[in-house]
Amino acid sequence: xxxxxxxxxxxxxxxxxxxxxxxxxxxxxxxxxxxxxxxxxxxxxxxxxxxxxxxxxxxxxxxxxxxxxxxxxxxxxxxxxxxxxxxxxxxxxxxxxxxxxxxxxxxxxxxxxxxxxxxxxxxxxxxxxxxxxxxxxxxxxxxxxxxxxxxxxxxxxxxxxxxxxxxxxxxxxxxxxxxxxxxxxxxxxxxxxxxxxxxxxxxxxxxxxxxxxxxxxxxxxxxxxxxxxxxxxxxxxxxxxxxxxxxxxxxxxxxxxxxxxxxxxxxxxxxxxxxxxxxxxxxxxxxxxxxxxxxxxxxxxxxxxxxxxxxxxxxxxxxxxxxxxxxxxxxxxxxxxxxxxxxxxxxxxxxxxxxxxxxxxxxxxxxxxxxxxxxxxxxxxxxxxxxxxxxxxxx
Numbered sequence: 001x002x003x004x005x006x007x008x009x010x011x012x013x014x015x016x017x018x019x020x021x022x023x024x025x026x027x028x029x030x031x032x033x034x035x036x037x038x039x040x041x042x043x044x045x046x047x048x049x050x051x052x053x054x055x056x057x058x059x060x061x062x063x064x065x066x067x068x069x070x071x072x073x074x075x076x077x078x079x080x081x082x083x084x085x086x087x088x089x090x091x092x093x094x095x096x097x098x099x100x101x102x103x104x105x106x107x108x109x110x111x112x113x114x115x116x117x118x119x120x121x122x123x124x125x126x127x128x129x130x131x132x133x134x135x136x137x138x139x140x141x142x143x144x145x146x147x148x149x150x151x152x153x154x155x156x157x158x159x160x161x162x163x164x165x166x167x168x169x170x171x172x173x174x175x176x177x178x179x180x181x182x183x184x185x186x187x188x189x190x191x192x193x194x195x196x197x198x199x200x201x202x203x204x205x206x207x208x209x210x211x212x213x214x215x216x217x218x219x220x221x222x223x224x225x226x227x228x229x230x231x232x233x234x235x236x237x238x239x240x241x242x243x244x245x246x247x248x249x250x251x252x253x254x255x256x257x258x259x260x261x262x263x264x265x266x267x268x269x270x271x272x273x274x275x276x277x278x279x280x281x282x283x284x285x286x287x288x289x290x291x292x293x294x295x296x297x298x299x300x301x302x303x304x305x306x307x308x309x310x311x312x313x314x315x316x317x318x319x320x321x322x323x324x325x326x327x328x329x330x331x332x333x334x335x336x337x338x339x340x341x342x343x344x345x346x347x348x349x350x351x352x353x354x355x356x357x358x359x360x361x362x363x364x365x366x367x368x369x370x371x372x373x374x375x376x377x378x379x380x381x382x383x384x385x386x387x388x389x390x391x392x393x394x395x
Contacts, residue, residue: 043111048088324362
């Protein structure tokens with residue numbers, strides 16, 4: 001009789017422990033009605049060639065989350081960031097994503113910070129049904145949207161960037177260009193977008209060159225371009241490669257209009273190129289660098305002014321459009337969590353990301369939909385120029 005009683009107690013305890021274990025797993029996955037934390041994964045390039053992007057992006061995300069948590073979290077639940085370094089590696093980016101999903105059980109992932117480190121993650125998070133907000137620029141990240149149900153991004157589409165550049169070229173009377181790009185997914189996406197729009201608008205691409213992401217000298221490509229004498233040179237690249245192109249351009253004493261895609265928009269760009277070499281260079285970008293030049297009527301002016309002040313006081317360094325894109329990724333994910341109410345799941349975050357309308361961010365004003373997982377417009381991209389070592393709105 002005593003043995004049966006003890007056996008019954010042991011079985012009851014085992015059942016309770018089992019149920020507690022199941023409940024713990026649910027809290028981790030669902031974000032916690034019982035309220036531990038809402039876990040968000042961060043998969044960024046903190047070392048390696050793209051760390052000039054990843055480190056400031058991490059700073060921006062942590063700054064926003066700290067502010068939210070200091071105000072009591074979301075619906076009383078704090079945000080917990082699970083941060084991993086993907087080492088600027090496509091392979092490592094996927095390894096990190098799997099660890100976040102399967103071990104850390106995050107609700108959503110922010111990353112990768114580039115197109116090449118995002119694309120390997122896309123099939124995996126789609127299969128696992130985990131919302132991903134990328135800071136990569138390539139249009140293929142969110143397109144075709146019917147195959148990207150769980151994928152979103154914050155940088156402007158290459159098509160919108162190309163439209164801004166082509167409009168500026170026409171305004172300045174430039175009719176022939178050379179196109180120089182990184183030989184990777186980001187460069188290829190930009191090339192396709194720019195070529196299609198240039199053809200429509202009657203701008204001739206008379207030279208096209210590529211270079212490797214790790215190349216240290218682009219003078220051979222620029223020498224070939226120089227021989228063709230285009231009106232302008234369009235460069236689709238990120239630092240440090242983008243900066244090397246700028247320095248080589250200056251060293252070859254070339255004088256064409258030099259315009260970069262938004263990918264070059266890191267503070268390290270001017271530092272790596274050198275102020276003298278960067279002088280006069282153009283970029284198609286968001287408004288972060290020129291927050292103090294915006295009219296008070298600009299809908300982004302108030303947010304950008306606060307963002308610049310908060311970031312610079314927190315990290316004792318200047319802001320850039322690149323960290324602004326990561327800030328926006330965190331803004332979107334936390335807004336989707338807030339919209340989910342008390343029942344926060346991966347599915348609720350995904351569904352609410354599609355419903356976000358009129359959200360003012362550092363990169364632009366986000367209006368998401370089932371057919372648009374970027375939510376920005378061409379007007380969110382403006383042309384800036386380096387004047388006296390500082391970015392200003394181009395005239």
